[in-house]
Amino acid sequence: MKQDISLREKVQYGTKKNPITGLHFETGEGTAYPDYFFVERHWHHYIEILYIVRGSYRFEINLQNYTLNAGDICILNSGDLHQITGEDSNTIHDAVLFDPCILAFSYGDEYQEECIQPLVEQMLMLPAIYHSKSRSNEFILADVQRLMQVAVGRNDGWYIHSKLLILEIISKIYQAGLMLPTESVQSEEERQKIQHYKSVVSYMEENYNKQITLQNLADTIPCNSQYLCRFFKDISGYSPIQYLINLRLNRACYLLEHTSKSVLEVALDCGFENVSYFIRKFKETKGCTPKEYRNSGNH
DSSP: OOOSSOOOOOOOOSOSSOOEEEEEEEOSTTSSOSSOOEEEEEOOSSEEEEEEEESEEEEEETTEEEEEETTOEEEEOTTOOEEEEESSSOOEEEEEEEOGGGGOOSSOOHHIIIIIHHHHTTSEEOOSEEOTTSHHHHHHHHHHHHHHHHHHHOOTTHHHHHHHHHHHHHHHHHHTTOOEEHHHHSOHHHHHHHHHHHHHHHHHHHHTTSOOOHHHHHHTTTOOHHHHHHHHHHHHSSOHHHHHHHHHHHHHHHHHHHOOOOHHHHHHHTTOSOHHHHHHHHHHHHSSOHHHHHHHOOO
């Protein structure tokens, strides 16, 4: 169930009072991922803890690639650019996402000042990968497994129990001396490249329904158009303009599925000034016309 383009994730996990969410994912026939699990490159404010129950996955985290198997743990820091791909249709994993602000204490004790606050402010980072049977995996494994049970199961008292388990996991990582300054994990060049990518994608998402030129995109960094095209395609596999077209087409799919707007209205709402061009690009990318897509019901 592969999507065509990456987007900044805007899903709101949890609620204002309970900003923790537990998720369970299975692949195979009859599931939301009949072929294999796939989440396109994106980022979010939440910290995410993932536990691989079955199968093998490829993780791309801040442009670095990793393979995770059953028993492995991954922790994504706030703002990490990431993509997850299951290797087959026989995978299971659980995930817990939470707003890092819930970790903070009002009293500025040593733990707050040396661990929690730097983590919330992204001055410290949690290690991303904890392979099965490694030392780092073993001392948090039981807590991570329990966290998945509690947060996904959502029985009485699940929220405070989940929060305590999250603090316990982070405390063990901190006490083991595994938390690292952000600048030691990524080079300045890598951080800048990722931030540039996020800036360009954010601009597209906020302005896709307007006229956008290559120079408009370059000005968001700022840089010249040659550099923009080179680094953007290096990260995404698309030129900036092709990425923008795909983004607009995905928005068009949503409107075709969820509204009764005409094809012309959909085209204009998604930034296409020429309806014939919109229909042609839609058919090239989706394999059918907008009307056929709406009528098929196979979305």
